[in-house]
Amino acid sequence: MSETTELGGFLRARRAELDPSDFGLPPGVNHRRVAGLRREELAQLAGISVDYYTRLEQGRARNVSDAILDAVARALRLTADEEAYLRNLAAPKRRRQSTPSKRVRPELQHLLDAMQVPAFVFGRYMDVLAWNRLANALSFDFEAMAPEERNIPRLFFLDDSAAEFHPEWDKVTGEVVANLRAEAGRHQDDPQLAQLVGELSVRSEEFRQLWARHQVQDKAHCTKLVRNPVVGDLDLRYETLRLPDEDLAVVTYTAEPGSESERRLNLLASWVTEAARAG
Incomplete structure (x- = not known):
């Protein structure tokens, strides 16, 4: 770029x-x-x-x-x-140059596991580097994927199953591209990031059109509708917590207290706990 x-x-x-x-x-x-x-x-x-x-x-x-x-x-x-x-x-x-983090400290994984809500750790390229059990049950099964497949832009634009989890498709894909462009602005000299943008531009017409709009939005906080295969639609709010000096971000998802989505999220948590005991 x-x-x-x-x-x-x-x-x-x-x-x-x-x-x-x-x-x-x-x-x-x-x-x-x-x-x-x-x-x-x-x-x-x-x-x-x-x-x-x-x-x-x-x-x-x-x-x-x-x-x-x-x-x-x-x-x-x-x-x-x-x-x-x-x-x-x-x-x-x-700009302050930095080396992208690709590993998650054990202490950070322990923090995710202690959380009672879905939580992920994202890297510079919007790779999913870590998650807790409830996060893994939310949509994609990251545990079943190879590490190189756990990339949000690739999943959204190259995996047909992504649309099944996200009814507000136009909104969420626009956010993904805008988030990626914000990262590209911070790290223009990163060849791996340039390679990712190039690959998606070649393989996805939808991505290419969205990228040409030059929309920019840092991943911070917003709402998202997720269609979970176990409990149905979940209206969630995500919050992004950036870790200093590690080029990583912790993203958590919560539901409005007292809402149907909170009830369903709690039901999903119970299902995850039972599945872990049975497994």
Whole structure:
């Protein structure tokens, strides 16, 4: 992934999504050659020259200051995740490089096992590196997979069974791609991450189309509907806890207290306990 190519594609995609009428400009593509704001309009909103913004969008600007990035982010109305992605692309030398973690400490696995809710550990490439029994019963059977198969983007876009577990397919696939792009922004010089994006782009038309949208969303917290084969639909909320200096994230899933989903999740926990005793 070329930083200059990614930066230009991201800025153009965000610029195209802005509604000119929100800025008192003529709306609609009938009055414009392209959707969204023109470069000169965005430059004016950011308070920078058209030439400088053009060089930034073309990846030719060097040593971009924080003030310029602040101005461009405000003009584009970026979210916090999108602004972080912009900074990673525009100022790659400021990023702290790290080696991806692929192993989970025993103490961390003990923490997962002690939790009463589904919990996973994710690595840089959205690999599932560890889980507890309830997490393994939620959708995919990670224990039955080879380590190289336990990758969320590959499962979602190359495994037909993934759709069976996720009724809100468009929502969840969009989130997966947006999460992966956030990781790509932090680690553009990682050849394994570039290889993953390349493989999915070649093998999945759906992934290729979603990747071209340049949507960015760090995995943090949100809701997800999971269709479990044992207890049925579960409305869950996930929370992401990033571990310092380990390039790992712990993701937990909980249900609303008193809800039908909580009852079903408790039923699934009982089923997992009984299966473990029987096995």
